[in-house]
Amino acid sequence: MDRRVVITGMGIYSCIGLNSKEVAQSLFEGKSGITVDTERGAFGFQSPLTGKVPLPDLKKALTRRQRISMGEESEYAYVATMEAFEQANLSEEFLKSNEIGILYGNDSVAQSVVESTDIVREKKDTQLIGSGAIFKSMNSTVTMNLATILELKGINMTISAACASGSHAIGLGFMFIKQGLQDMIICGGAQEINPYAMASFDGLGVFATDIEHPEKASRPFDTKRTGLVPSGGAATLILESYESAVKRGATILAEVAGYGFSSNGGHISTPNMEGPKIAMQRALDQAGVRAEDVDYINAHATSTQIGDVNEGKAILDVFGSKPYVSSTKSMTGHECWMAGASEIVYSTLMMQHNFIAPNINLEQVDEEIRELNLVSKTIEKEFDIYLSNSFGFGGTNSAIVVKKFKHE
Structure with missing residues (x-):
């Protein structure tokens, strides 16, 4: 089997907007979601910068028994998924009467682990931890909670691949549907942003340092970049076979055409060029498109010294200087485990609304990658094909090719 895979719903909950409408506006305006979190300084952080995302209030949407785990x-993932469901026109009855899967990329929940450990250390009684703690903290917390709440009957799995997790979740969902193993899968990525989750990351010294101008701190490809800015939230996409979408009269937003992956096989945290090149070329080959057919690349570029340059060189090797390139992380910061999914949402919103979002804070391009066709101001332009890159610690790479949907 070799079925077409389409996107019929999207939901987003991020520091640049709590829904697709808000996010699309922020992308067009080049609006940063980065702020200073004063609590981080007191916590012992070297950098208090973060993409701030409010905790949703789900008391009216879910029972206490559902919320306790x-x-x-x-919580972020639930809100994003509800928006995606509404756009995809998925009813509760449809979910109950059809086999729907879920593949989500996320990390284990650090805050729940720390809080549970603190209780045991202080009280010396494990029974005081509470019945919901284990389900809050596990790596599969998103998929187990959503699959239970939504009564899902299909594939149910969490993808853990560092900052490429959300992208790999979409890529694997694409493969399951393409091969006829599922008709519809909820795919996405989520990332917590509390200090417990980011403390060890901050300790590596890779966070940006421009505290005076938080909106300018994330500077992918710019010579003045000093590091990344952590961020989070959740993004959900409804992937569906073309046949399923047509059968139920769904509006098709875009088509996932190719998924490429690779492993660098080298340093645990320092990226190289070869791995990303393999992933990008594999995605192009599977999509059946040439490098010159790609109009836009949403780069992984996190605003780190080595990572931005190596990715830029890899893009130039595969694509040359033709496609427009920008990193939406300049606005959102690095959404980590969520980023691979959210950047598919961001890029699809651009394709829907005929514009390319800018790589803000780009004043002087790094000399080694000056040939890249970098976008520093919003471009109003129709485009038909984009590629989104996501890379992670351990050398994991993922690239997704998405097309504007056309009946063939």
């Missing part, structure tokens, strides 16, 4: 990531 949900940590921060699951």
Whole structure:
């Protein structure tokens, strides 16, 4: 089997907007979601910068029994998924009468683990931890909570691949549907942003340092970049076979055409060029498109010294200087485990609304990658094909090719 895979719903909960409408506006305006979190300084952070995302209030949407097992990531994911469901026109009855899967990329929930450990250390009694703690903290917290709440009957799995997790979740969902194993899968990525989750990351010294101008701190490809800015939230996409979408009269937003992956096989945290090149070329080959057919690349570029340059060189090797390139992380910061999914949402919103969002804070391009066709101001332009890159610690790489949907 070799079925077409389409996107019929999207939901987003991020520091640049709590729904697709808000996010599309922020992308067009080049609006930063980065702020200073004063609590981080007191906590011992070297950098207090973050993409701030409010905790949703789910008391009216879910019962206490449902909420008690949900940590921060699951709450974000629930809100994003509800928006995606509404756009995809998925009813409760449809979910109950059809086999729907879920593949989500996220990390284990650090806050729940720390809080549970603190209780045991202080009280010396494990029974005081509470019945919901284990389900809050596990790596599969998002998929187990949403699959239970939504009564899902299909594939149910969490993808853990560092900052490429959300992208790999979409890529694997694409493969399951393409091969006829599922008709519809909820795919996405989520990331908690509390200090517990980011403390060890901050300790590596890779966070940006421009505290005076938080909106300018994330500077992918710019010579003045000093590091990344952590962020989070959740993004959900409804992937569906073309046949399923047509059968139920769904509006098709875009088509996922190719998924490429690779492993660098080298340093645990320092990226190289070869791995990303393999992933991008594999995605192009599977999509059946040439490098010159790609109009826009949403780069992984996190605003780190080595990572931005190596990715830029890899893009130039595969694509040359033709496609427009920008990193939406310049506005959102690095959404980590969520980023691979959210950047598919961001890029699809651009394709729907005929514009390319800018790589803000780009004043002087790094000399080594000056040939890249970098976008520093919003471009109003129709485009038909984009590629989104996501890379992670351990050398994991993912690239997704998405097309504007056309009946063939």
